[in-house]
Amino acid sequence: MKYLLVLLLALNPINDLNKIAKVNKLKKQAQEAYLDGDYQKAIKHYSFLIDSLDVADDDVLLNLSNAYYKVADSANALNNYQKLTSSNNRQVKSIANQQLGIYANAKKQHKEALEYFKQSLKSDPTNEEARYNYELLKKLLKDQEQEDQNKDKQDQKDQDKQDQEKKDQQNKDQQEQNKDQEKEQDQKQQNQDQQQQDQQNKDGEKKEEEQQKDGEQKEQEEKQGKEEQQQQEESKEGEKKDELPKSISDKLEEMKISPDKAKMILEAMKNQEIQYLQQNKRKAKARPKSGKPDW
Incomplete structure (x- = not known):
């Protein structure tokens, strides 16, 4: 080991x-x-x-x-x-x-x-x-x-320019719109004035026609009035001729003779008088005998 x-x-x-x-x-x-x-x-x-x-x-x-x-x-x-x-x-x-x-x-x-x-x-x-x-x-x-900053500045500048252009365009559009509205308003006012003038002319013509008609009607009425007055005067004159004097009328009434009958009597008397005058006239025209005066 x-x-x-x-x-x-x-x-x-x-x-x-x-x-x-x-x-x-x-x-x-x-x-x-x-x-x-x-x-x-x-x-x-x-x-x-x-x-x-x-x-x-x-x-x-x-x-x-x-x-x-x-x-x-x-x-x-x-x-x-x-x-x-x-x-x-x-x-x-x-x-x-x-x-x-x-x-x-x-x-x-x-x-x-x-x-x-x-x-x-x-x-x-x-x-x-x-x-x-x-x-x-x-x-x-x-x-x-720096480039980003410049880009941001340029972008901001471009954006500001676009905003300004947009604002200018809006102002321009607004001005054009205002002009159009003013033009439309002027045209509308002119139309209203023309309509008013036309209406006044129509009213004037209508009034003139009415006045003319009134004048003609008045003239006609005056003429008609004169004619009626003349007729009335002639009628009155005829009535006066036909009427008997009041005293005669009273006497006729006392004599119990009607006016019509009295007129008939008068007419007969007028006819007799006319015949009498005519006969005298013929006698006056005849030649007098010779050696004698005509009186």
Whole structure:
């Protein structure tokens, strides 16, 4: 039993030496593959070192991350770079932050990328690539911010211009509308005035016609009145001729002779008188006998 323990202790250093030799050999092979551009072979060697040989070396993990980066395996690359941001090796930590900044910038996550570059410089101020990326991105962000501000100002200016043009157009439309309304109102007033004037003319003509008709009617009535008066006067005159004097009428009444009968008597007397006159007239026209005067 004592000899067996001594044998095991004697074998451990040998095993360690063999492992170290194997690790170094794989590191060299992985590095050669990486430099030759055979990144898949490099990934295979570095993964075997970490997973199978339990190599806890930040340089190996960084090289594996870089190999994943080269073959565009962003998921594995980002996962391993993220692990290295807490590394005690300041240079490894700086490179890990730098690579994370590159990924963030590619995704247009510019502010996040700028923070990664900043952390990279804090870890290793001599990292010139991280400094270049930081300064360049900072300038780009500043220019972008200025451009955005200018764009915002221009957009605001354009918006103000559009608002002013819209306002001017509204004012113009309102003025046109007011003009149209005034024109319509004027036309309406003119129509009303014309209608009123036409109505007045019609009323005047109607009044004139009525006056003319009234004048004609009045003239007709006056004429008719005169004719009626004349007829009345003639009738009265005839009645006067036909009427007997009151005294005669009274006497006729006393004699119990009616006016009609009296008229008949008068007419007969007039006829006899006319006959008498006519006979005397004929006698006067006869020649007197010779030697005798005609008186």
